[in-house]
Amino acid sequence: MAGPLQRVLMRSAASAMHRAKALDWHYGPGFDPQKAAVQHEALARLISASGAEIEWLNDADDGLADSVFTHDPSLMTDHGAVILAMGKALRRPEPGLHEAAYGRMGIPVLGRIEAPGQVEGGDCVWVDANTLAVGRGVRTNQHGIQQLSNLLSPKGIQVYGFDLPLWQGEEACLHLMSVISPLADDLALVYAPLLPVAFHQMLRERGIRLVEGDADEFFTSNGLSLNVLPTAPRQVIAVAGFPKTAAAMQVAGCTVSTFEADALCIACEGGPTCLTRPVLRQ
Secondary structure: OOOOEEEEEEOOHHHHOOOOOHHHHOOOOOOOHHHHHHHHHHHHHHHHHOOOEEEEOOOOOOOOHHHHOOOOOEEEEOOEEEEOEOOOHHHOOHHHHHHHHHHHHOOOEEEEOOOOOOEOHHHEEEEEOOEEEEEEOOOOOHHHHHHHHHHHHHHOOEEEEEEOOOOOOOOOOOOHHHOEEEEEOOEEEEOHHHOOHHHHHHHHHOOOEEEEOOHHHHHHOOOHHHOOEEEEOOEEEEEOOOHHHHHHHHHOOOEEEEEOOHHHHHHHOOOOOOOOEEEEEO
16 A cells, blocks of 8 residues: 555546535535645645656536545455445445546456445555455445455455444544554554554554554544555655654654645545545556
């Protein structure tokens, strides 16, 4: 999840969010669609500057504001894409956008998560090439995890489900990736108090060094201080305004680029990882 980023799926906030109502989408009072669009463009520039090619989802005026968070509706594997099923009702049309995009891009679809199964990409963390950790919580259920295991186990991939805490309630979003961001194959940024114990033990057993994000910054950002996108090992993009967490990554050998994201990430509960669906890493 931290190899050099080559190709990534994104959707423009200018089109997806321009008529979004904050109350409908559970966005905070800082949401401003025009400002969010400008901030999203800044993120896209950083990603392009890293050398990655951005594949843009279509700009149809479909009212799917959360579709800018392209990490969630699909999962990429070495064997093709898995089309996921969203736990948030307003997002249920989004996997179809991804399946259509993969068809245009010539990427095979390995399979689909079907109801009553639910899996969101933010709950999926590749520990290594043959091990996938999945958070079981508000947005991802056991039916979905079992279907994912059925698809991946014939490819030699083990899928492990880990229970997540409720934290701020069912309307909020705590994904497994809310409490961990891979920085390199052997390095991850975490907020350990909310990590499932068995998952924490797995990471340590696999020799993955854990960098602790600052607790105060984690809470003031609703977890977004921890949501960072690696464009290469130890090269990351993060939301601006959380210097202690950035410093912890820098001490661990990371280079950290930031962008202003109060109206986009902080207000809408999704960081730079959420805003991207990596399709190809080197």
